[in-house]
Amino acid sequence: MTDREAVKSGAKSLQTKSMSKNNSYKSEEIYFGMSREDDERSLASFLRLFSRDEFTDLLIPRMTDQEITHVVDQLSSIMRKHLREHEYHTIFLGQNKAD
Numbered sequence: 001m002t003d004r005e006a007v008k009s010g011a012k013s014l015q016t017k018s019m020s021k022n023n024s025y026k027s028e029e030i031y032f033g034m035s036r037e038d039d040e041r042s043l044a045s046f047l048r049l050f051s052r053d054e055f056t057d058l059l060i061p062r063m064t065d066q067e068i069t070h071v072v073d074q075l076s077s078i079m080r081k082h083l084r085e086h087e088y089h090t091i092f093l094g095q096n097k098a099d
Helices: 003-009 034-048 052-063 066-081 085-092
Strands: 012-015 029-032
Touching: 029 034, 034 052
Parallel strands: none
Antiparallel strands: 012 029
């Protein structure tokens, strides 16, 4: 889907650039509003790009204290709503049962 097609369809589009040699993600289009499946795939790709060290090292120092709190509150709220406690500890935090 081109950016023009995405705009015509009402989808929000974001073209990503190729990832570094150390990352296996290829260039792809990230777009929202076409289907649930595409939204899920696009969100996963968006979050992977967002969490790259190079990006977070650039963005976070520029954020206000309120923006940092807002992002943490939003993500924490979503995790509390959709994850069981053991999923949070084992999958998100990477803790083993023995920890």
